[in-house]
Amino acid sequence: MKINITLLILLLVCSLSVKAQSTKEEYRIISIEDLIAQADSLHGEKVEIVGLVAHLCGVDGKKMKLKSPGGALVKIVPKSEKEAFDSSLKKQVVCVKGVLEITRIEKAYVDKMEKEGTLLCHIDHSACKDKPWVNNKIETGADVEIVKKYIAKLRKMMAESGKDYINSVCICADKVEPLNP
Numbered sequence: 126m127k128i129n130i131t132l133l134i135l136l137l138v139c140s141l142s143v144k145a146q147s148t149k150e151e152y153r154i155i156s157i158e159d160l161i162a163q164a165d166s167l168h169g170e171k172v173e174i175v176g177l178v179a180h181l182c183g184v185d186g187k188k189m190k191l192k193s194p195g196g197a198l199v200k201i202v203p204k205s206e207k208e209a210f211d212s213s214l215k216k217q218v219v220c221v222k223g224v225l226e227i228t229r230i231e232k233a234y235v236d237k238m239e240k241e242g243t244l245l246c247h248i249d250h251s252a253c254k255d256k257p258w259v260n261n262k263i264e265t266g267a268d269v270e271i272v273k274k275y276i277a278k279l280r281k282m283m284a285e286s287g288k289d290y291i292n293s294v295c296i297c298a299d300k301v302e303p304l305n306p
Contacts, residue, residue: 150299152222157193164227164294172296173222174199175304178214180247184254186210188246191221200249200295210301217305223298230279232289239276244268249293250279 152173160167160174176191179198186209189201201221203209230250238245244253244262253259262268282291 150222157191157197157199158195160199160225161197161292161294164225164292167225168227170225171222171299172225173220174296175218175220178217178219181210181212181215182246182248182254186212188248189214190248191219200293201298201301202295204297204299214301214303217303220300220302220304221296221298222300223296226295226297228293228295229290230293232283235276235279235283239272242268242272244271245275247275249295 152171154173157174176193179192180190182188191199191201244259246253
């Protein structure tokens with residue numbers, strides 16, 4: 126009986142130890158270019174990337190664009206919708222750890238945005254939230270040319286991929302750390 130209790134305690138300790146080790150967060154370290162190229166197979170996985178904060182949304186700070194040395198771009202959003210990125214991250218080299226998500230931008234969506242003349246966010250291709258900027262472009266008539274160029278860019282990306290959609294690659298960030306001194 127004493128041996129059974131000892132074995133039971135050892136088994137419990139071992140299972141807790143294994144559980145503690147398996148819950149340790151491990152992220153796959155990958156370049157932005159490889160992340161984009163392998164996005165379909167990495168969807169939902171924990172990844173770690175490094176890049177330059179090329180843009181931080183001025184409206185609410187909830188989106189940023191991370192750029193690789195080669196010019197590839199990926200969208201970063203905070204894990205929680207209540208969080209926002211600190212504006213001090215602008216133009217900083219950062220390490221981002223988080224979960225990869227993919228949103229498909231379908232041809233039908235692009236057609237609809239073109240027909241409506243919607244100014245799109247250059248981070249994730251959704252309707253731009255910066256109302257003062259949007260209103261200014263509409264008032265000056267610049268919106269038509271901006272929409273035309275942006276839609277052409279999206280169509281070109283689709284043509285180059287040979288698909289009627291493009292993937293918008295995004296990382297829901299668990300952690301963003303500046304690497305600059």
